[in-house]
Amino acid sequence: MESIDDNRVVEAKRRKEKNLLAELQQLDIKADNLEILFIAVKEAKILEIYVKRKTQKxxxxxxxxxxSTFSGVLGPKKQEGDKQIPEGFYQITHLNPKSKYHLSLGINYPNAYDQANAFTGSAIYIHGGMESVGCIAIGDDAIEEVYVLTEMAQQNGQKDIPVLIYPYTMHAEKHKEMLEITDESTAHFWNILATSYQYFQENKVPLSYEFKGKQIEYLT
Structure with a gap:
């Protein structure tokens, strides 16, 4: 017998899957060759999904x-209970059909960089609903599309689904303005993020990186 949670996912698929497949087909992408990437921009309060075929770069x-709502301010999440949405480079860890906020996608905060810098916190999600304490809330209708698309990518072999979270649209002029009104530590971190943001905007390819203790280093 299906549980209420199973039915929640079944209903999301019934409402969203057909249209998503048709929209992907317009880009010449099928479910079995789909890869996705998330970009969130906190100041703009927007979550973007990018897609490609597995054979594409x-x-x-x-x-x-x-x-649908927003908590905290610009700047990275540093401790449990600070209501901050994280900033940096993350992955989807799991799909949660039993979310308090309809459906949700788990994010691997704290990542290795966060842990090395003694940042604390847990249970960070992209989820539905109209409430948030450090998560990315996008409402029930939107999370159904996002959930179904993410499950589609995972079931067809995408193990690592990037979630790149930026404080603001980090174009050069905007970035320069923001550096003038923040502290030295945050400015250093935002400089690292800006390199990634600008590279993706120019190339539509995520810049490869690795965590080196308390630092993030880009791979060329």
Whole structure:
């Protein structure tokens, strides 16, 4: 017998899967060769999904969703209970059909960089609903699309689904302005993120990186 949670996912698929497949087909992408990438921009309160075929290098914009609410301020999440949405480079860890907020996708905060810097916190998700304490909330209708698309990518072999979270649109002029009104530590971190943001905007390919203790180093 199906549980209520199973039915929640079944209903999301019934409502969203057909249209998603048709929209992907317009980009010449099928479910069995789909890869996805998330970009969230906190100041703009927007979550973007980019897609590509497995054989392609470059991603293409697919959909954007507005946050349904927002907590915290610009700047990385550093401790449990600070209500901050994290900033940096993350992955989807799991799909949660039993979310308090309809459906949700788990994010691997704290990542290795966060842990090395003694940042604390847990249970960070992209989820539905109209409430958030450090998570990315996009409402029930939007999370159904995001959940179904993510499950589609995972079931067809995408093990690592990137979630790149930036404080603001980090174009050079905007970035320069923001550095002038923040502290030295945050400015250093934002400089690292800006390199990634600008590279993706120019190339539609995520810049490869690795965590080296308390630092993030880019791979060329």
């Amino acid at each position: 470059q991603f293409r914009w697919f959909k954007s969703y507005l946050f």
